[in-house]
Amino acid sequence: xxxxTQTPKHLVMGMTNKKSLKCEQHMGHRAMYxxxxxxxxxxxxxxxxxxxxxxxxxxxxSRFSPECPNSxxxxxxxxxxxxxxxxxxxxxxxxxxxxxxxxxxxxxxxLTVT
Amino acid sequence: QKExxxxxxxxxxxxxxxxxxxxTYSDRGSQSFFWYRQYSGKSPELIxxxxxxxxxxxxxxxxxxxxxxxxxxxxxxxxxxxxxxxYLCAVRSGTASKLTFGTGTRLQVTL
Numbered sequence: 001x002x003x004x005t006q007t008p009k010h011l012v013m014g015m016t017n018k019k020s021l022k023c024e025q026h027m028g029h030r031a032m033y034x035x036x037x038x039x040x041x042x043x044x045x046x047x048x049x050x051x052x053x054x055x056x057x058x059x060x061x062s063r064f065s066p067e068c069p070n071s072x073x074x075x076x077x078x079x080x081x082x083x084x085x086x087x088x089x090x091x092x093x094x095x096x097x098x099x100x101x102x103x104x105x106x107x108x109x110x111l112t113v114t
Numbered sequence: 115q116k117e118x119x120x121x122x123x124x125x126x127x128x129x130x131x132x133x134x135x136x137x138t139y140s141d142r143g144s145q146s147f148f149w150y151r152q153y154s155g156k157s158p159e160l161i162x163x164x165x166x167x168x169x170x171x172x173x174x175x176x177x178x179x180x181x182x183x184x185x186x187x188x189x190x191x192x193x194x195x196x197x198x199x200x201y202l203c204a205v206r207s208g209t210a211s212k213l214t215f216g217t218g219t220r221l222q223v224t225l
Contacts, residue, residue: 042215
């Protein structure tokens with residue numbers, strides 16, 4: 001089973017709102033990722049958690065706040081977003097094994113900031 | 115700057131033909147190579163991974179890796195209209211779990 005789930009599927013929020021995106025995997029993967037994808041562009045890495053610790057932050061603005069409560073869950077807390085933050089937000093997970101790191105993506109959350 | 119380059123396409127092939135998608139990368143230390151398929155409005159789906167020089171086959175898909183030439187390709191045999199999608203090449207370098215993606219090649223399989 002290579003399933004990563006994400007909720008919600010769609011989210012519309014105003015610039016003053018606070019919302020959270022959720023991601024879950026039950027594959028025993030110990031690395032989890034947040035990506036942002038704009039139309040006709042490749043996924044852009046935002047954060048990486050390895051063994052529940054933040055290992056990579058790609059200089060993401062502080063209005064995006066990741067959280068990894070346990071090895072199966074990953075959250076992305078959103079606050080005071082801008083319209084240009086509208087995008088498809090993808091969660092992925094992988095093993096942490098040399099010569100592997102196959103990443104499996106969830107279906108994504110389509111975010112619109114108004 | 116580690117780069118992964120792909121021709122953006124569209125690459126148009128007739129149904130039943132072989133589609134050949136190519137990817138070059140700049141970091142000679144790259145170790146792991148992946149092909150993802152992405153349908154419009156959907157998330158990327160891993161279809162092939164390859165780690166050593168040579169060919170790797172999985173059904174209608176064959177991944178080819180040539181580290182000396184810094185080149186990885188994906189062949190799709192007996193192309194079907196359902197193969198019409200954007201194909202993303204991704205490369206992992208170093209010990210970090212970070213992937214560098216190419217910009218993707220759009221494949222159109224025509225009837």
